[in-house]
Amino acid sequence: MSRAQCPRCLRPQSHCLCELIPQLDSRTRVLLLQHPSEVNHALNTARLAALGLKNAELRVGETFDDLDVLLNPPGYQARLLFPGDDAQLIETPSSSEGSQPWLLVVPDGTWRKARKLLHLNPLLAQLPRVTLAPGAVSRYRLRKAPGPGALSTLEAIVQTLDILEAPHSFTPLLRPFEALIEGQIAAMGHDTFQRNHGQT
Incomplete structure (x- = not known):
């Protein structure tokens, strides 16, 4: 029998x-x-981000029929958070820049699945890309990152918002993420964690 699940x-x-x-x-x-x-992934950090931000929306799918509407909310300029040769480094906006806020579009999935989303939705691939500075370290201690700067979706959003909306901090969004990680470590046992994931 399956365990009762929180609907939120x-x-x-x-x-x-x-x-x-x-x-x-x-x-x-x-x-x-x-x-x-990604929906049934143990962490599902995209859902945590959508629940923790009032001005956020989560859509699940491989293609999105209303993508043109989603990418053009009145008063926003869309940017795709995804690395690429033409991606601009995210920086704190200067007072001289336009006052129009961003619609930050974030594909959520493995790198392969995220690229597939861009391939299946050409409107996404046409958006100006932005990316975080290299060298960020993920708090997810249970998985070896595929490369330097590889963050969970939630971590990438927090870092981006911390830059765009400084000095406001979005670190509280990470609380449930950290609780999930601590719960997984507790379930596997400290010795097992140290043996498999401890620093050498």
Whole structure:
């Protein structure tokens, strides 16, 4: 028999994260486009981001029929958070820049699945790309990152918003993420964690 599930955070009721999820305002609007394979992932950090940000929306699918509408909300300029040769480094906006806030479009999935989302949705590939500075370190200690600067979707959003909306901090969004990681470490046992994931 399956365990009762929280309908909001989709975690088992015994491990519900809702008390840790903040409700943060942001000038930036965040649109998360999640590949269906990520929905049942143990962490599902895109859902945590969508729940913790009032100005965010989560859509699940491989293609999105209303993408043109989603990418053009009145008063915003869309940017795709995804690395690429033409991606601009995200920097703190200067007062001289345009006052129009960003619609930050974030594909959520493995790198292969995220690239597939861009391939299947040409409107995404046409957006101006932005990326974070290299060298960021993920807090996800249970998985070896595929390369330097590889962050979870939630971590990438937090770092981006911290830059765009400084000095406002979006670190509270990471609380449920860190609780999930601590829960996984506790479930495997400290010795097992140290043996498999401890620093050498």
